[in-house]
Every structure is written in C-alpha cells, then in structure tokens.
Amino acid sequence: MQKYRAYLIDLDGTMYRGTERIEEAVDFVKALHEKKLPYLFVTNNSSRTPEQIADKLLSFDIPAKPEQVFTSSQAASNYIASENKEARIYMIGEEGLYHALQEKQFTFVDENPDYVIIGIDRNITYEKLAKGCLGIRNGAKFISTNADIAIPTERGLLPGNGALTSVLSVSTGVKPIFIGKPESIIMEQALKVIGAKKEETLMIGDNYETDITAGIRAGIDTLLVHTGITTKEMLVRYKVQPTYSVHSLLEWIDRI
Amino acid sequence: MQKYRAYLIDLDGTMYRGTERIEEAVDFVKALHEKKLPYLFVTNNSSRTPEQIADKLLSFDIPAKPEQVFTSSQAASNYIASENKEARIYMIGEEGLYHALQEKQFTFVDENPDYVIIGIDRNITYEKLAKGCLGIRNGAKFISTNADIAIPTERGLLPGNGALTSVLSVSTGVKPIFIGKPESIIMEQALKVIGAKKEETLMIGDNYETDITAGIRAGIDTLLVHTGITTKEMLVRYKVQPTYSVHSLLEWIDRI
Numbered sequence: 001m002q003k004y005r006a007y008l009i010d011l012d013g014t015m016y017r018g019t020e021r022i023e024e025a026v027d028f029v030k031a032l033h034e035k036k037l038p039y040l041f042v043t044n045n046s047s048r049t050p051e052q053i054a055d056k057l058l059s060f061d062i063p064a065k066p067e068q069v070f071t072s073s074q075a076a077s078n079y080i081a082s083e084n085k086e087a088r089i090y091m092i093g094e095e096g097l098y099h100a101l102q103e104k105q106f107t108f109v110d111e112n113p114d115y116v117i118i119g120i121d122r123n124i125t126y127e128k129l130a131k132g133c134l135g136i137r138n139g140a141k142f143i144s145t146n147a148d149i150a151i152p153t154e155r156g157l158l159p160g161n162g163a164l165t166s167v168l169s170v171s172t173g174v175k176p177i178f179i180g181k182p183e184s185i186i187m188e189q190a191l192k193v194i195g196a197k198k199e200e201t202l203m204i205g206d207n208y209e210t211d212i213t214a215g216i217r218a219g220i221d222t223l224l225v226h227t228g229i230t231t232k233e234m235l236v237r238y239k240v241q242p243t244y245s246v247h248s249l250l251e252w253i254d255r256i
Numbered sequence: 257m258q259k260y261r262a263y264l265i266d267l268d269g270t271m272y273r274g275t276e277r278i279e280e281a282v283d284f285v286k287a288l289h290e291k292k293l294p295y296l297f298v299t300n301n302s303s304r305t306p307e308q309i310a311d312k313l314l315s316f317d318i319p320a321k322p323e324q325v326f327t328s329s330q331a332a333s334n335y336i337a338s339e340n341k342e343a344r345i346y347m348i349g350e351e352g353l354y355h356a357l358q359e360k361q362f363t364f365v366d367e368n369p370d371y372v373i374i375g376i377d378r379n380i381t382y383e384k385l386a387k388g389c390l391g392i393r394n395g396a397k398f399i400s401t402n403a404d405i406a407i408p409t410e411r412g413l414l415p416g417n418g419a420l421t422s423v424l425s426v427s428t429g430v431k432p433i434f435i436g437k438p439e440s441i442i443m444e445q446a447l448k449v450i451g452a453k454k455e456e457t458l459m460i461g462d463n464y465e466t467d468i469t470a471g472i473r474a475g476i477d478t479l480l481v482h483t484g485i486t487t488k489e490m491l492v493r494y495k496v497q498p499t500y501s502v503h504s505l506l507e508w509i510d511r512i
Contacts, residue, residue, distance in 0.1 A: 126378040130414045137412060149427050156393060158386045163427035171405050171419035
C-alpha cells in the first residue's frame with residue numbers, strides 16, 4: 001500500500017456536515033498534523049476567505065492555518081494571474097472572491113474588463129448581471145469559480161454559483177471556464193500551493209461528482225469517505241472508481 | 257389572396273424600434289382601425305401592464321386600447337386560471353405580471369405555492385431566487401412568462417427573462433412551462449381574446465424565432481416584416497417559410 005506524502009482534503013461532508021462535527025475527521029487531521037505531513041483543504045466555497053475558513057475548522061478542533069486552505073476564489077485568481085498579471089476585472093461575488101482578487105492586485109472595473117468573473121453572490125442584482133453580460137459581449141474572458149447548482153442550507157437547497165452563472169452563459173451564449181472541482185484547474189493549482197507531485201498526493205472527499213472526479217481528471221489518487229454525499233450504494237454505479245473508499249477517516253489513520 | 261378577419265401583431269421591431277417610430281406601421285394600424293378589423297398586440301413583455309403599453313402605442317399615434325394589448329403575463333395568468341382558479345402563487349416579476357395575476361384574484365404566498373412563476377425582474381434578489389427554488393423543489397408547477405435570453409437596450413443586450421429563468425431550472429433540474437412566443441400557448445390565448453378562428457387570423461412580426469415560429473406552431477398564417485430582427489438574408493436560411501414577407505407594412509395595406 002502506497003504511503004502519500006501530501007493530502008488534499010475537501011471540507012463540507014468530509015471535515016464537518018454544515019455545523020455538525022465529524023469526530024473521525026478531527027482525529028484524522030490531528031494525526032496528519034502530528035506526523036508533519038502537508039495537507040491543504042480544497043474547497044469550492046468562493047464566498048469566504050482562507051482566514052474565515054481556518055477559523056471554522058479550528059472551532060471544530062481541526063488544526064488549520066489560513067495557508068492550509070485553498071478556495072476556488074484563490075484558484076481563479078491564480079489562474080487569471082498566470083494569464084495576465086495586470087488584468088482589468090469585473091467581479092460578481094462575495095468577500096472571499098474580492099480578497100483573492102485584491103491579493104493579486106488586479107484592477108477592478110465596471111466597463112470593458114479583460115475578465116468577467118462570477119462566484120456565489122447573495123447580494124446579486126440585475127445591474128451586476130447586466131454588467132457581466134455587457135463585459136462578456138464586449139469580449140471579456142468569462143470565468144466562474146465553480147459550477148455547483150445548489151447550496152445545502154437549513155432551509156433546503158438554495159441556488160449555487162453554477163445556477164447564477166447560467167444567467168450570463170444563457171444570455172450571452174458564451175460558456176465560462178469553471179475553476180473549482182470537478183475541474184482539474186483547482187487541483188493543479190492546489191498541487192503548486194502544497195508543493196507536491198501528483199503521484200505522491202491523495203485527494204480526500206465525500207462527493208464523487210466533485211472531489212473524486214477532480215482527482216481522477218488531475219491524475220491524483222483519490223479516497224472517497226462515506227460521511228457526506230456519495231453513499232456506498234451510489235458509488236457502485238460509477239464506472240471509474242476512486243482509488244480507495246472508507247466509511248470514516250478513522251480507517252485511514254493507520255495508513256498515513 | 258386570402259383576406260384575414262383578425263390580426264395578431266408584435267410590438268418591438270414591428271410597431272416601433274425602442275423609442276423610434278416606424279411610420280409605415282402607424283399607417284397600417286390606422287387602416288385596420290378605419291376598416292374596423294379586430295387586432296391585438298401580442299407581446300412577450302411581461303413587465304408592463306396593457307394600459308402602459310397602450311399609452312406607449314398612442315404616443316406613436318398608433319390607435320390602441322388596453323384591451324387590444326395581450327402580454328405574456330396575461331397569457332400566463334389565464335393559463336394558470338384554466339388549471340386552478342384558486343392557485344396559490346409565488347411570483348418573481350414586475351408590475352405587469354403582478355397586475356395580471358392580481359386580476360385573476362390568485363393568492364400570493366412565499367412558501368409552499370402551487371405555482372412558481374417568473375417574469376423579467378430588474379429588482380431580482382438572491383432571496384427571490386431562493387424562494388423560487390424552494391417552491392419548485394417542494395412540488396410547485398414552474399411557469400416562465402417567456403424564454404427571451406436578452407433585452408435590447410441603449411447600453412446593449414441585457415439579460416432577458418429566459419436567462420433569469422435558468423437560475424431556477426439549472427438549480428432545481430426542473431424545466432419550466434414557457435408561455436410567450438414562440439410557444440403556442442400565448443397564441444391560443446390570444447385567439448380566444450380576439451375571438452377569431454386561426455384560419456381567419458394573420459400573425460405579424462419581425463422576428464422569425466419568436467413571432468413567426470409561434471404562428472407556425474399554432475397553425476396561424478404569418479407575415480414577416482423586415483423592420484426589425486430577421487433580415488431578408490437571414491430569412492432564406494429557414495426551412496419553413498412564413499406565409500408572407502414584406503419590407504414594410506405599407507405593402508400590406510392594400511390587402512386588408
């Protein structure tokens with residue numbers, strides 16, 4: 001059995017369920033921490049900053065520093081920077097996306113942007129969507145942090161960024177470049193951040209359609225943990241299986 | 257050459273272009289008016305009331321009463337009434353839709369509606385979209401006034417109701433029933449309102465994809481006028497041709 005030198009780890013459904021603690025996940029990350037194995041939390045959540053997410057993990061007693069968190073907003077910002085360090089950007093999104101773009105010192109503009117980027121925005125307005133459409137129609141490159149169609153909340157499933165993104169794609173006829181899982185873009189960026197090769201890295205997550213597919217597409221070994229979305233019964237239906245699957249991360253502690 | 261007893265007429269691109277008068281259209285409607293031939297303006301615009309639209313037509317010197325205007329909001333409201341006169345409705349939309357639904361004395365609710373209906377809403381919020389998604393996920397029937405992906409404005413093409421509708425359809429996985437052109441629902445409703453048979457009615461419009469397709473689907477003869485969207489060059493590419501096509505409505509005055 002291979003020993004992995006680095007871990008990429010999903011958050012919701014893997015480390016916690018909403019506000020509910022997953023005990024085995026806490027013990028697992030503590031074990032990684034004690035063995036000084038590098039790990040990076042990789043999340044499609046574009047709305048929060050790494051600091052805010054690390055705080056949430058710490059509140060569950062999971063050892064996490066802001067630099068151990070990598071969001072789809074950071075991946076999107078890195079992606080744009082790799083193409084054009086002086087990009088003029090029109091952004092639709094929340095605090096996490098704003099901070100990630102600001103960190104790269106891009107110029108924020110309302111008209112004639114080089115890039116239109118959208119992340120979940122619970123203060124969405126028609127005017128924001130209008131500016132996004134006009135930017136894309138004027139030739140801006142169209143980026144979306146992630147394609148999630150729904151967000152689980154206490155009220156039920158609310159619209160996710162993939163649903164908001166469709167306003168721009170349906171209206172303009174231009175398809176965006178999605179950055180987050182299951183795309184390999186966020187995974188390649190995450191490998192750079194953690195400084196590991198894909199052969200020595202394991203991607204852990206609860207959702208086959210995002211976490212595991214992202215790992216498979218990026219050529220990274222995958223571990224599916226049945227504490228969230230994808231049950232054992234659902235998993236058997238997929239043609240390409242994850243490298244490993246476990247009921248809880250307790251089962252993996254001896255293997256790190 | 258057949259004489260038609262009733263006319264269904266599109267607005268933007270046919271009667272005017274935004275705020276620009278189309279002289280031949282004014283003369284044409286005046287001729288219909290003088291000959292006492294029934295005509296009904298059929299529009300996908302869900303945001304305004306028949307009174308507001310009649311006022312706009314009158315400002316161009318086009319003879320129009322509110323009862324000669326039929327909007328996708330009215331068609332949607334009639335459609336729901338034909339299924340359930342006491343429907344509980346969650347609505348996303350503007351004044352025109354609100355008035356059309358209110359006229360049928362439906363009950364407006366925020367939770368557990370029988371119908372979720374969406375029309376263009378330039379005061380759209382995440383909360384409105386969230387309530388729409390929750391309603392549909394709870395089993396409400398999903399209606400959209402029209403599928404137009406963009407609205408022409410002085411600033412350029414802004415998101416249309418079809419683009420806003422996609423937030424709900426992408427997030428829930430449920431496809432809406434569209435009411436407006438090119439659907440035949442609005443045409444069948446319009447025939448009822450004008451009180452004419454389809455064999456004796458002519459549909460006039462400038463847009464093949466909406467006006468002419470709606471006529472064809474509803475089995476109504478069609479007249480394409482090249483004063484708006486569909487040019488002569490574009491028209492030759494369509495397999496099913498309109499019954500007639502003219503450069504301006506001046507050419508049709510002798511035939512009424």
